[in-house]
Amino acid sequence: TQLLEQSPQFLSIQEGENLTVYCNSSSVFSSLQWYRQEPGEGPVLLVTVVTGGEVKKLKRLTFQFGDARKDSSLHITAAQPGDTGLYLCAGAFTSGTYKYIFGTGTRLKVLA
């Protein structure tokens, strides 16, 4: 059974601080996606990483895929209140069939 563990589960920081969220598994992903979800809404896709060691940047957000494609991280520089939300990673697996497994989520609150 594939599991995706995210850490930390909760994070409350001041505006301007930096933070990193981690997504780990014992299984190899075909690809990995990061989403942000706001209360009462569906997750919004932020990025997809496919290649081991890949780094993608989206303004103040930096996403990294581990060399072995078993882990990923999301780093936010100079966090702003608008970054508040639930961050989810989703790993795509192709063992027999294909499926997405979602991480447990990291709830981020950025205080002004």
Place this chain on the structure above:
Amino acid sequence: KAGVTQTPRYLIKTRGQQVTLSCSPISGHRSVSWYQQTPGQGLQFLFEYFSETQRNKGNFPGRFSGRQFSNSRSEMNVSTLELGDSALYLCASSLGGLREQYFGPGTRLTVT
């Protein structure tokens, strides 16, 4: 390009009743996946339909069923509702396979 739409957005039902939720994918997307999201279990995969055929199924009881129409719109049905079925039900559309998923806003189901 219009996003994924889900109807209704909110629903209150009584134990033992049944419910049907609807999802219209992004134009051109033939794959629709359904997820259940609860605070305790996170996002869990229910099933995926592609071109009117169920291609993947998660570990949910047979009370949860779905179908997809020729225009790719999908419905999800839950029969004999239980209190534990209270959740946010999300659908996601994609081009198929492990292509990127785009989520709708969800249907918030409350079972009393």
